[in-house]
Amino acid sequence: MNKIKVGIINVTGYAGVELARLLSQHPEVELTSVTGRSTAGKKLGEIFPHLASLDLMIQTELSEVDLAFSAMPHQQSAEEVIPLLNRGIKVVDISADFRLKDETEYPHWYNFTHPTPELLKEAVYGLTELYRAQIASARLVANPGCYPTGAILALAPAVKAGLIEPDIIIDSKSGVSGAGRTLKLQSHYSEANEDTTAYALAGHRHLPEIIQELGMLSPGQSPEITFVPHLLPMTRGILTTCYAPLVSGKLPLNEEGEEELKQLYQDFYMGEFFVKVVELPPHTKHTWGSNFCLIHPTIDHRTGRLIVVSCIDNLVKGAAGQAIQNMNLMLDLPETTGLKSPAIYP
């Protein structure tokens, strides 16, 4: 049986190498081509010894494949992706280049003019649980950012149900791998170890994505979102804590209300393999290395606020894993293929 051929553009970042790891275990597709910039001409196993068995040479150009993942930085990704689409290759783009529907957001948030605004309309936002049908028939999927994945999954049921006022605080805590493999002082071990900090207080690039998607879920309302990301001394994981006032009278502010809330979340995610509504506050470690998202909704009885905590592995459900989940749909494979591994604990 011939496996479906897939490739990775820019395999040497953390999203790229995680894609390679997950694809190496996928039973239905074969990773046949990977590209890199400074590392072209080297064996993949030279750079990443744990992938030595893949026996792939890093190339400058992608070979013929059925589907490609782009793990390029923004702006450059669009430049790589457009020709691939023209060659008839399906693409899952892990960059931000096709996530925002409004082209005017790109100059503001990403400092470039989008080269193909028409593709923004065509591209499907790849939060699988929300756009499953459209993803299945898409030729271009914009894989969500790591923070938006955790935040939107945490808030979608409440927003959709009109349970909360549009005054939302999203306080996210991320491991350092989210800052990428490019060397920078904030990711230097002795600086990041035994430290935590808030950053991007003036507005993080993932904010417009969160606003766009939560807005879609509550037409007519424009959510007022404050989003503050934090850097934590760990490699993987994002924990997102969301706060919003409950619409008065929607839920009793007691354990019964909590039960109703939990039921509403469970109904929303019924049948989802990768999203689990959990009884206790989840730990990022419970998702380590896996494609799962754990969500714990609760009520602050004293203040009538909704609190939702979600956990993901930023490199899996927040990047490479969700990209493969989307690929499975695009290739008409069962959505969970190659992604069922539980977290590694401890």
Place this chain on the structure above:
Amino acid sequence: MNKIKVGIINVTGYAGVELARLLSQHPEVELTSVTGRSTAGKKLGEIFPHLASLDLMIQTELSEVDLAFSAMPHQQSAEEVIPLLNRGIKVVDISADFRLKDETEYPHWYNFTHPTPELLKEAVYGLTELYRAQIASARLVANPGCYPTGAILALAPAVKAGLIEPDIIIDSKSGVSGAGRTLKLQSHYSEANEDTTAYALAGHRHLPEIIQELGMLSPGQSPEITFVPHLLPMTRGILTTCYAPLVSGKLPLNEEGEEELKQLYQDFYMGEFFVKVVELPPHTKHTWGSNFCLIHPTIDHRTGRLIVVSCIDNLVKGAAGQAIQNMNLMLDLPETTGLKSPAIYP
């Protein structure tokens, strides 16, 4: 010259041992007596090799001292402290036993009936920057909790100035030492490492303390506070991120407003040695091992919300350091004596 004699009740917890470290460098007082429970009869240096030079035996009962620190757990601390006060010894209590003014809070939050409600009125809440004068003349100081220290210092200027609506979210991130030296699964290395989680979503014991103190600063208003603590994979440090709606019209939602805000904070903390209003989001590592609190107030232009981030070392400004700051005042010593060391970095 004879140094003033001080003692520590329950030196073997992390607050106790940090007190011993800081006192060992103090030029005006001498640590002459320390007590412990299971370790009584051992040399302090056997349990804590870094303090071997102190040459103290761990006792069951405190010897005669001029001032005592209690680092006992709540409820037991009151039992130890009351006889000391009766003997005429000044006390800084690091437990929660004298922090809350309303005795009815103790059964609810701490599960015991307070033995001496009259002392709750007398005790001074030891957030030095807010109660300096009262501390100087107190015989009993209730040293604040680690979370309240970071949260109250972050919010006091805004609350006092009537800048924010009383809808406050406090999202705190703490290192594991805050959970103490007592063995528990959540502090087991392989569980806590490379992990983060939210906890006490139904209400943390430090909440009433925060409500009490922020309420004092805005008489007539009852702040609606949601407080969620998080555990981070690091030993020391608390970063607190606070969110609240600005009262409409008080500040322009732009850089000018940010400048005004910063100025208001700087005025509030003018002359304070240990509290610094900083230009950039602070790092917990910038306070590591020191008694400093760094505060960064800013405005979310889009939503009109105040965001304030503060950092402390939970064992120093959040416990032992602030206790010594209070001791200095109670003993009529310069407030910063023995506490001026900068953070250790990296």
Place this chain on the structure above:
Amino acid sequence: MNKIKVGIINVTGYAGVELARLLSQHPEVELTSVTGRSTAGKKLGEIFPHLASLDLMIQTELSEVDLAFSAMPHQQSAEEVIPLLNRGIKVVDISADFRLKDETEYPHWYNFTHPTPELLKEAVYGLTELYRAQIASARLVANPGCYPTGAILALAPAVKAGLIEPDIIIDSKSGVSGAGRTLKLQSHYSEANEDTTAYALAGHRHLPEIIQELGMLSPGQSPEITFVPHLLPMTRGILTTCYAPLVSGKLPLNEEGEEELKQLYQDFYMGEFFVKVVELPPHTKHTWGSNFCLIHPTIDHRTGRLIVVSCIDNLVKGAAGQAIQNMNLMLDLPETTGLKSPAIYP
């Protein structure tokens, strides 16, 4: 198709839970029964949320299975294992209870008299690469200790080839999970974080195992081994650095000698899926979560000493993974079944 039924005794330690994780992904066997002590009666997913999908109740007694893993502490493990053998159940014992051939070692190193010395002869030492054939036909396999796995694999080719004098230094560095899930001060986060120490300088329990096995490889010689384990602030991984004088004249002390040495190691491990002889000093992270062992042999030109560095994940190749590798052989399944996942990086 009916899967083969397997069980785990004491699933709640780190070796046990890692067995459950790996078995949950195994295509040919089904984990049908797990036991625990204090946790009996709870669902496995209550204790370990990442395994919630297994839907197993923790029992006090093992149900009927074809093969059982014992992850009990030493002495208690023998008590559990012996009745199982009598019931005709094959056993892989992860404890030390059947590793040592000489029963007189047990009182000395483990402080108990072995209940069934005759089984010590029958039990096969489960270092798969050395005892593959015997394991395949065994009913009782004594899974090696984590340190011995790394040390013996590092030294076996050199010892077997008579390349080194019997003066061996083994300096091992282990992550904290090796100390188990039982609470103890040395594994308390704030103590173990940002710390390293040597321990068991008077003799670690894994030493007799290393002496026994290296002695088997060089009959007539009695290796003089110094073994010092160290605890490192990380969860998983053992890095072992071995030093021994080369027998004079066996290898030129230059790059040519290094090439010969590498070739000798590659020949020794030819065809092995899980043992890789690598060109550069390996990182424990390159084995994280996987069953691989990476070995880097080299020569100190100046002193004529062999240096060999090996890396494993202590919970996988050092415990649960190797146990399943052995199970595969005992059940006549391909040795690598369910174990091929590469390391998770970063």
Place this chain on the structure above:
Amino acid sequence: MNKIKVGIINVTGYAGVELARLLSQHPEVELTSVTGRSTAGKKLGEIFPHLASLDLMIQTELSEVDLAFSAMPHQQSAEEVIPLLNRGIKVVDISADFRLKDETEYPHWYNFTHPTPELLKEAVYGLTELYRAQIASARLVANPGCYPTGAILALAPAVKAGLIEPDIIIDSKSGVSGAGRTLKLQSHYSEANEDTTAYALAGHRHLPEIIQELGMLSPGQSPEITFVPHLLPMTRGILTTCYAPLVSGKLPLNEEGEEELKQLYQDFYMGEFFVKVVELPPHTKHTWGSNFCLIHPTIDHRTGRLIVVSCIDNLVKGAAGQAIQNMNLMLDLPETTGLKSPAIYP
């Protein structure tokens, strides 16, 4: 009273910034001038917020001082230091440029020809405990490397006493700050975290320094030293484990021999404030942030080998602290001035 003026060349590396921290607390000297390369013109507190109170501008050239520390990289340090000496300024050089007595070692190990070989004879090797008198009258002190400090202090008593054969294995484990503040992949958080590795197996630059100094202690013998450094996932600390065969008959291989050994070490270090011979295997954490070196010598009874474990904070006793210890001597101040702080724990 006028304080003595001192300066730091290249304050922005980790040794430089640690010097600045320690000097900021020194009662007898004042840090009046610091230089940097890319950061010249900025305030020190901009780069290192914990030092904001120092109120120093980073310069390109050192102002007039009585003594200067050079924290420049090797080769460049000599270029900076020589003119200072000519200006009559005393220098403690933290680089390797004046550590080796034999100029022919520089091209081999450091890849440059030494510009002033005559200064190699004059420079005093700044391991304070071994060269106290010479340091006191020196105008140029070559501060030891971090690894040599731990290794030489661990072995000096045994070597000096002729206790061991000259076959020495030194296995060192260092925190990541030892690799400096310059960005590199091996110090990138996600790479270094939860990882350990051996490096420089072909010969580390600190080896000739160790050979030179241990050779000085045992004239007539040329020690055969294998030195392998390892990188550990922590910021600070070096633990060094040393192994060597005891000269036959020198010590009984039992507890009595251990007592004799300990006594010999205690006698050697009698009166030393910063070196402590300890009863139990020391932890790097017991030296965190302090200038102490803890040493634990013991005997492997089975093999007749000496094992010595030592711990230091690589940035303090291994760099900045020892440099100030030397400065104190050179300025005729009590050796421990400004350096007595105990470790910070936990």
